[in-house]
Amino acid sequence: MADTLNYDTLVKEIEDLVKEKNCGPILIRLSWHDAGVFSSGALSGGCPNAAMRFTDAGEGTFGANAGLPTVALTLLKPVTEKYAETGFISHADLWALSANVATKVMGGPDVPTRFGRPDAKESSESVESQVGRLPDGDKGVVHLRDIFHPKGFDDKDIVALSGAHTVGKCHAERSGFEGAWTEDHLKFDNTYFTHLLSKKYEAETTAKGNPQLRCPVSGTMMLTTDMALLEDEAFKVHVERYAADQDAFFSDYVKAWVKLQENGCKDLREKL
Ligand code: HEM
Known part of the structure; x- marks a missing residue:
């Protein structure tokens, strides 16, 4: 099976998924919340590493991420199984690419994707808390x-x-x-x-x-x-x-x- 996998079929399968399931917006939010934990201020560290796929603790349990480990990852599951779980692409790169393909499918700009984001292997590779890293919608x-x-x-x-x-x-x-x-x-x-x-x-x-x-x-x-x-x-x-x-x-x-x-x-x- 591995020899049938290539970049063009991956992009096509993400495009088809976005069109069929109308799930472009949540794929953008998935990539944003994966990457958005980064900070170089008093809170340092954090990077896009797909830690949200673990739901025992860490980013997969943050209130700010509600709906991402469940709804978004369920939607992405067929592509994840085929391309990320076989090692063709890291989960974190897949989330970044999916957001960029979704943006284009919905009429937005072309966004270049670069690759090489390593995946967290367990929830302990999450940042410690969403506080100060991800925004609250009721603030100013x-x-x-x-x-x-x-x-x-x-x-x-x-x-x-x-x-x-x-x-x-x-x-x-x-x-x-x-x-x-x-x-x-x-x-x-x-x-x-x-x-x-x-x-x-x-x-x-x-x-x-x-x-x-x-x-x-x-x-x-x-x-x-x-x-x-x-x-x-x-x-x-x-x-x-x-x-x-x-x-x-x-x-x-x-x-x-x-x-x-x-x-x-x-x-x-x-x-x-
Ligand atoms: C500026 C501070 C921000 C706040 C307070 C904020 C807050 C929120 C909230 C509360 C939701 C609703 C989630 C839900 O109930 O499903 C949401 C959805 C969303 N956010 Fe933000 N957000 C912010 C910035 C961003 C940024 C920087 C991006 C991407 C560049 C983004 C992309 C999205 C998208 C695409 C959705 C829709 C998700 C869906 O339809 O399922 N947001 N945001």
Whole structure:
């Protein structure tokens, strides 16, 4: 069987999966939360190593990752069994590649993937805690900078990366937030930014007791962290630029996203 595996069939199988299951957004979130634990501040270390696949302890049990070890990895299972469990690609590289293929399938930019992320062998190779590493949706401007600046991201990068919320949904049973940021949650474009600037949002509390915002006209939502991008002029200038210019968003997004996916990695290769 191993001799039938090659890079092109892998990419094709991820594309087919994303189209069949409409699972592009959760594959992006999987890669982001795998890589997003990295920090070079007071909390150091963390790298994309697929530690979330262990659910006895560590990253696979973090509240911030709810839905990833279960829903995302179940969706990815057929590809994982064929390509990662046979050693053709590491799990962490597969998650990075899957997010990038998903982004393209949904109409987003071409994102180059490099390879060579080693996999955690057990849950103890997780970072110790999500606190200070992964963001909370009910916080504001200071929290965004506290989380993202120690990962090497500036204010522009924070705004560009937040633009990934143009796809996907919040799920009550995962994060406790509810709803989609845009009407077409499977299209990767700059609608997140045009919505932020043009829609009127009202505060609400979800059934799980979480504060968020919703536009009563379109029914689309925003997290407190999304609205924070309008509160600080250093963020808002980029929201305005990306709302007016999708190419600028795509170009800045790719730079920030590749950096995110490669933070904490060593000796990555251009080819699998
Ligand atoms: C800026 C701080 C951020 C906060 C507070 C945040 C928070 C959240 C929350 C609460 C959800 C809902 C999860 C669920 O209930 O299923 C979510 C979903 C999502 N996030 Fe973020 N996020 C942030 C940044 C990012 C970044 C940097 C990316 C990628 C570049 C990203 C990509 C996504 C995607 C694609 C989804 C949709 C997942 C799905 O549909 O299943 N987020 N985020």
